[in-house]
Amino acid sequence: MKPIGLIFNPFADINKKQTAAKLRSIKKILGEHGLVQITNNTDDIPIALKQFYKEGIKILGISGGDGTIDHVLSSYINLFGSEKLPVIVPLKGGTMNMLAADVGLRGDQITSCYKLINSLNHHSTLPTIERGLIKVVDKRFNHPNYTFTWLDGLLYKFIKWYYKEGAGVRVALKLILQSGIKSLTNINHDLFKEVVSKVYIDDKKLPFESHLLIAISTVKRLVFGFRVFAEEAAAGEGFSILYLRFPFFRKALYQLPRVLYSGLKSDASGNFLNSSGRVVRIEGNRGYVLDGEVYESQEPIDITLEIGPKLKIFSPKGEKY
Known part of the structure; x- marks a missing residue:
């Protein structure tokens, strides 16, 4: 064998x-x-x-x-x-x-x-490390998809732009710089338009009905080593959630390095949540990304994200890493 x-x-x-x-x-x-x-x-x-x-x-x-x-x-x-x-x-x-x-x-x-x-x-x-999967239920497909990271809103638009420009580290750095400039000079750009939607975390409806981006993940480090999540859930027991609305984005632009590498705590206004959960439902999604794979939608769709199975992943240093 x-x-x-x-x-x-x-x-x-x-x-x-x-x-x-x-x-x-x-x-x-x-x-x-x-x-x-x-x-x-x-x-x-x-x-x-x-x-x-x-x-x-x-x-x-x-x-x-x-x-x-x-x-x-x-x-x-x-x-x-x-x-x-x-x-x-x-x-x-x-x-x-x-x-x-x-x-x-x-x-x-x-x-x-x-x-x-x-x-x-x-x-x-x-030697292995345990990570949980996220089960993504999209009724357009006959079977659920499983992923480690789910993104929508601004991040979905950015990833589409990134692939259109040819992808790669240099392209990513160029587009991050251009996005930063746009956020200061052209805040009405489509990149920063909120997604009209209803969002439920563990069956609790969030108070606002639009958001700039949502990132949900079971990994600790995103692309370029970004560590944006303030809460990490044990494998197979939950996932990290970052929910951002435009008012907080505009206010926190100067804190971007902290957002990307240390994870800010949730804001009392409800415009920024950095927490964990077991089930997220989005009513009115307009497209999303699963670990770099783009799933487009011309019409609003409803998406449910649930805890998926946990698995072992080869890591030379095991859980010490």
């Missing part, structure tokens, strides 16, 4: 370059331990997973971006349930690679594969 099954997305941002060489290196490192499957589209994912499941795979490597990881995990859970999830190994093959960075896999995917094999050869138990 091969203990490792690895899905390789050749169209993910990093994997598009020197694809054949990367595949050869990964297969050579995994050797007899691994079974590698290339997925050219989302329809290929369940086919690969069914083969892995039949083989009794206990470790699931995913070479792609955070969006690829979401597609693979959603497909796995919708096919086989969440009772016996394999250990996940996120390999940095995409644009943002937030999950890999969050669990300490900061090197390239070749380095991560070496670390995985070294751990298998020298440890009786694979």
Whole structure:
């Protein structure tokens, strides 16, 4: 039995370059331990997973971006349930690679594969970190999707803009700078228009019926290492929630470094919440992002986010990281 099954997305941002060489290196490192499957589209994912499941795979490597990881995990859970999830190994093959960075896999995917094999050869138990998933119920789809981070409003618009401009670190830094300038010189720009919606957290309706952005996550570090959340919930027991309205955004612009790297506490006005919860319902959503994957909507839709299953993710330092 091969203990490792690895899905390789050749169209993910990093994997598009020197694809054949990367595949050869990964297969050579995994050797007899691994079974590698290339997925050219989302329809290929369940086919690969069914083969892995039949083989009794206990470790699931995913070479792609955070969006690829979401597609693979959603497909796995919708096919086989969440009772016996394999250990996940996120390999940095995409644009943002937030999950890999969050669990300490900061090197390239070749380095991560070496670390995985070294751990298998020298440890009786694979070092892991636990993270919870968020179950996203969107009635446009036949099955729920599972993710680590959900974004809407300003962040949804920003991510769409980011991809349109070509993505990458330089593009992100340029757009962050441009957004900052727009916030000072053109506050009526579409980027800063609030989403008209009703928001419920753990069945309690928030007092306002519009918001600038909502970010919900089970990871500690977002893209660029941002640590925006003031409360962290234990894996499988809740998720972090950041809710922001325009009045607080305008007032707190000068505190942006603190917002991004230390997490501000909730504001008494209700215009800014930084807390945790178990269920969030948004009535009137206009599009959202799941771990970098954009889900557009021309009409208002209702979205429910619930606690999903928790899983173990390979981390060379384990919970010490």
